[in-house]
Amino acid sequence: xxxxxxxxxxxxxxxxxxxxxxxxxxxxxxxxxxxxxxxxxxxxxxxxxxxxxxxxxxxxxxxxxxxxxxxxxxxxxxxxxxxxxxxxxxxxxxxxxxxxxxxxxxxxxxxxxxxxxxxxxxxxxxxxxxxxxxxxxxxxxxxxxxxxxxxxxxxxxxxxxxxxxxxxxxxxxxxxxxxxxxxxxxxxxxxxxxxxxxxxxxxxxxxxxxxxxxxxxxxxxxxxxxxxxxxxxxxxxxxxxxxxxxxxxxxxxxxxxxxxxxxxxxxxxxxxxxxxxxxxxxxxxxxxxxxxxxxxxxxxxxxxxxxxxxxxxxxxxxxxxxxxxxxxxxxxxxxxxxxxxxxxxxxxxxxxxxxxxxxxxxxxxxxxxxxxxxxxxxxxxxxxxxxxxxxxxxxxxxxxxxxxxxxxxxxxxxxxxxxxxxxxxxxxxxxxxxxxxxxxxxxxxxxxxxxxxxxxxxxxxxxxxxxxxxxxxxxxxxxxxxxxxxxxxxxxxxxxxxxxxxxxxxxxxxxxxxxxxxxxxxxxxxxxxxxxxxxxxxxxxxxxxxxxxxxxxxxxxxxxxxxxxxxxxxxxxxxxxxxxxxxxxxxxxxxxxxxxxxxxxxxxxxxxxxxxxx
Amino acid sequence: xxxxxxxxxxxxxxxxxxxxxxxxxxxxxxxxxxxxxxxxxxxxxxxxxxxxxxxxxxxxxxxxxxxxxxxxxxxxxxxxxxxxxxxxxxxxxxxxxxxxxxxxxxxxxxxxxxxxxxxxxxxxxxxxxxxxxxxxxxxxxxxxxxxxxxxxxxxxxxxxxxxxxxxxxxxxxxxxxxxxxxxxxxxxxxxxxxx
Numbered sequence: 001x002x003x004x005x006x007x008x009x010x011x012x013x014x015x016x017x018x019x020x021x022x023x024x025x026x027x028x029x030x031x032x033x034x035x036x037x038x039x040x041x042x043x044x045x046x047x048x049x050x051x052x053x054x055x056x057x058x059x060x061x062x063x064x065x066x067x068x069x070x071x072x073x074x075x076x077x078x079x080x081x082x083x084x085x086x087x088x089x090x091x092x093x094x095x096x097x098x099x100x101x102x103x104x105x106x107x108x109x110x111x112x113x114x115x116x117x118x119x120x121x122x123x124x125x126x127x128x129x130x131x132x133x134x135x136x137x138x139x140x141x142x143x144x145x146x147x148x149x150x151x152x153x154x155x156x157x158x159x160x161x162x163x164x165x166x167x168x169x170x171x172x173x174x175x176x177x178x179x180x181x182x183x184x185x186x187x188x189x190x191x192x193x194x195x196x197x198x199x200x201x202x203x204x205x206x207x208x209x210x211x212x213x214x215x216x217x218x219x220x221x222x223x224x225x226x227x228x229x230x231x232x233x234x235x236x237x238x239x240x241x242x243x244x245x246x247x248x249x250x251x252x253x254x255x256x257x258x259x260x261x262x263x264x265x266x267x268x269x270x271x272x273x274x275x276x277x278x279x280x281x282x283x284x285x286x287x288x289x290x291x292x293x294x295x296x297x298x299x300x301x302x303x304x305x306x307x308x309x310x311x312x313x314x315x316x317x318x319x320x321x322x323x324x325x326x327x328x329x330x331x332x333x334x335x336x337x338x339x340x341x342x343x344x345x346x347x348x349x350x351x352x353x354x355x356x357x358x359x360x361x362x363x364x365x366x367x368x369x370x371x372x373x374x375x376x377x378x379x380x381x382x383x384x385x386x387x388x389x390x391x392x393x394x395x396x397x398x399x400x401x402x403x404x405x406x407x408x409x410x411x412x413x414x415x416x417x418x419x420x421x422x423x424x425x426x427x428x429x430x431x432x433x434x435x436x437x438x439x440x441x442x443x444x445x446x447x448x449x450x451x452x453x454x455x456x457x458x459x460x461x462x463x464x465x466x467x468x469x470x471x472x473x474x475x476x477x478x479x480x481x482x483x484x485x486x487x488x489x490x491x492x493x494x495x496x497x498x499x500x501x502x503x504x505x506x507x508x509x510x511x512x513x514x515x516x517x518x519x520x521x522x523x524x525x526x527x528x529x530x531x532x533x534x535x536x537x538x539x540x541x542x543x544x545x546x547x548x549x550x551x552x553x554x555x556x557x558x559x560x561x562x563x564x565x566x567x568x569x570x571x572x573x574x575x576x577x578x579x580x581x582x583x584x585x586x587x588x589x590x591x592x593x594x595x596x597x598x599x600x601x602x603x604x605x606x607x608x609x610x611x612x613x614x
Numbered sequence: 615x616x617x618x619x620x621x622x623x624x625x626x627x628x629x630x631x632x633x634x635x636x637x638x639x640x641x642x643x644x645x646x647x648x649x650x651x652x653x654x655x656x657x658x659x660x661x662x663x664x665x666x667x668x669x670x671x672x673x674x675x676x677x678x679x680x681x682x683x684x685x686x687x688x689x690x691x692x693x694x695x696x697x698x699x700x701x702x703x704x705x706x707x708x709x710x711x712x713x714x715x716x717x718x719x720x721x722x723x724x725x726x727x728x729x730x731x732x733x734x735x736x737x738x739x740x741x742x743x744x745x746x747x748x749x750x751x752x753x754x755x756x757x758x759x760x761x762x763x764x765x766x767x768x769x770x771x772x773x774x775x776x777x778x779x780x781x782x783x784x785x786x787x788x789x790x791x792x793x794x795x796x797x798x799x800x801x802x803x804x805x806x807x808x809x
Contacts, residue, residue: 070764072771173638179805239645273649281656285746293735294742302664302739310663311656 012060019055024048061089091175097161104153111145116249135517136199154326165569168250173243191226195219202599209297213289231280238273252587264329267353278315313364327464344401355391385435412486416467448508474558485547496537661743688717702777702807
């Protein structure tokens with residue numbers, strides 16, 4: 001019994017409740033002293049939450065293993081073993097990687113289920129299962145949870161697990177910070193779920209004022225607190241990756257010998273550590289307008305809702321590159337290993353990733369073409385936005401050049417990686433119409449935008465995510481998934497995805513508005529088709545869950561290197577030993593030294609020249 | 615496995631490794647400053663976006679000057695404290711850290727006073743900028759005071775005896791204090807001095 005009571009999550013929950021009561025109580029006392037009511041729901045929840053979060057982090061292990069040192073006490077050793085490590089404070093990057101990956105895949109499935117409900121509602125015109133309010137709640141929940149998944153699952157899950165192994169390190173640079181960062185995630189999920197149970201919020205995942213800053217539903221406050229907390233996850237995680245990749249590389253692991261996934265994680269971390277606080281600042285301003293009475297977005301007092309859009313998109317556009325850059329990295333990694341060829345134009349691809357980071361910070365106002373922003377800003381942001389296609393194009397050429405004349409091994413991860421190339425091309429090409437002001441004026445706020453965004457993020461990142469899941473599953477779990485089930489998952493998902501989103505371009509061009517629970521009867525035929533295709537897409541995940549669960553529990557035991565790949569993580573056992581490497585390896589060669597190959601690959605193969613030196 | 619863990623333990627105490635450890639911590643701290651600095655930069659931009667180059671006519675110039683001076687002086691005492699602890703002079707280091715804490719508390723009290731006597735409200739355009747910027751900054755000052763206090767306390771328990779790399783923790787806290795100070799160097803003219 002005492003063991004249950006002392007479990008980190010239980011202690012965290014108890015301290016969170018005490019923290020909330022303390023914060024709300026002190027606030028209430030101050031309010032009473034100033035002649036106001038003791039409890040005001042939005043201020044009370046916000047102040048209480050800050051203390052609840054501190055209590056939760058301290059209780060779940062932050063105090064035992066870290067905070068004690070600040071007060072000159074000895075930190076307690078880590079005593080949890082086996083599966084219990086996953087429910088406690090563990091500094092091991094492999095445990096943290098699995099914590100992130102499993103948490104966010106569960107959230108992904110939950111959020112996908114919400115999307116299915118949305119498609120049921122949209123199957124016909126008129127009301128089906130939702131009131132308009134419930135539709136808004138479902139739409140907002142699907143939006144923000146999927147954004148969170150897309151930001152964190154590849155970087156948090158696979159970055160944490162794979163990057164230290166790939167660069168030959170024993171752990172991340174700040175293992176305890178890493179553990180603490182993960183434990184910010186459960187409060188985010190809890191807040192969003194409570195917000196939905198309280199009736200949701202009206203403003204979708206973007207929380208535009210004035211809708212969000214006026215006295216609308218209280219769920220908005222929880223939404224803001226959740227997303228600000230999630231911002232902290234992204235910032236602290238990003239800093240940890242940057243320091244790890246800069247300082248923890250094994251001897252001989254020069255920058256031009258880094259596997260491309262590490263480059264993707266590095267580029268994404270640059271964005272997440274430098275831009276995420278803009279999102280937090282924007283949402284904090286909304287929160288202050290609601291609970292402290294400021295006027296950031298009240299026109300009458302000199303505030304401006306357009307200010308929000310600037311601050312918000314200053315992060316939220318670069319955020320899509322936080323999502324796709326690790327996706328690029330994972331897909332290119334898999335394309336190279338399973339084509340048995342060195343990555344084509346390695347240096348150009350790595351440079352293109354950094355190029356995307358630099359451009360990403362100066363394109364945000366293309367989201368404001370129809371917001372009443374000063375017209376002289378239209379042309380520069382149009383041009384800058386389209387310039388993004390230069391580095392993205394280089395990455396495409398890298399992908400195509402890698403599979404060109406390769407010996408493709410069409411296992412499940414390879415199929416997903418190939419689909420990624422096709423999908424992201426679709427997403428990229430349709431993006432041009434949204435970057436161009438004249439076409440954007442027509443397409444803004446229609447299903448064309450929805451389809452474009454899903455092609456880039458689902459078609460790009462999420463397909464790369466599943467490629468990564470199948471590719472690294474043996475390394476994570478030490479067991480092999482079922483290839484047949486994997487292929488069924490792939491084909492259902494790929495076909496369902498195309499059939500769902502291609503018609504959305506069509507209804508979008510015809511003018512069907514997004515984010516609205518109902519539509520004119522004329523769109524009903526297309527929407528019925530889209531919904532049926534979406535159910536096909538949704539059904540593919542049944543095979544995925546079945547495959548993962550059965551393989552993890554009783555799958556065939558995997559060899560250390562089932563893909564016969566050349567990067568470092570495959571040179572250790574599956575799953576890797578506690579400190580990764582018995583001896584820190586010394587690197588003498590590029591990560592993609594396949595074949596030695598026909599001479600015409602070699603000058604382009606990045607580190608291939610290092611072969612001669614090494 | 616056990617042998618390996620012991621070996622790793624031994625390696626961790628080589629001086630080279632400690633230098634690397636301090637470098638990593640320092641880089642992490644600087645990345646945090648860049649990240650946190652952007653929040654302040656955004657608030658500063660929002661202030662000009664909303665209010666142009668207006669100043670609030672009834673802001674208390676004398677109070678602004680006093681608290682700014684207090685904060686700048688505290689950066690000097692913080693530096694003295696850091697240097698003393700690095701040279702192993704614990705007594706002087708603690709004295710200077712305590713002075714810094716008192717100056718920080720003084721600054722905080724000044725902001726509280728400014729808030730209570732301000733003749734504009736938070737819902738006015740300028741008030742929005744003024745209260746949110748000073749509030750965000752004061753929250754950082756408060757957390758800095760807390761960190762300085764922890765460093766002062768640990769110095770008293772002998773954690774930094776001998777100075778050098780062992781006193782890196784103090785450097786981290788003091789760098790944070792300087793960072794908060796530099797932010798105010800931008801905020802003070804934007805909120806008080808522009809005409």
